[in-house]
Amino acid sequence: MVSRKRPSCCGTQKLSSGDALLKTGTMEIVNPKIFNMLGAYEKAQYPLFLISDSGLMMYEDTLFEMALCMTEDVGLVHQMPFTANRQGFAGTVEK
Incomplete structure (x- = not known):
């Protein structure tokens, strides 16, 4: 619906x-x-877009750097994510 x-x-x-x-x-x-x-x-x-998660952290220029890596022969750019320490069960599981 x-x-x-x-x-x-x-x-x-x-x-x-x-x-x-x-x-x-x-x-x-x-x-x-x-x-x-x-x-x-x-x-x-748009031809380029970012899929992220609310628990992931990025530096301010990370998206720009990833877009620079996209060329005619590159189909996907992936960055190693880092997370913030969060309290509770969900934070422990995600870590």
Whole structure:
């Protein structure tokens, strides 16, 4: 189901470009992180884009450096991520 008018979509109304879209529903994807990123991947408007995670940290110029590595014969650039120490069970599992 795709909706732009549900109250839970209030965050999308802050974006005036009209490109915001909230998709809800299920697919045959077991990993919830992959399911959540799939819609953004399918709607990518640019040839280069970054897929990241809220727990990952990046230096300010990391994206620029990664884009410089993209050439005609390179299909993917990957950086070794580093995370911030977080408290609790989830922080321990992610580390």
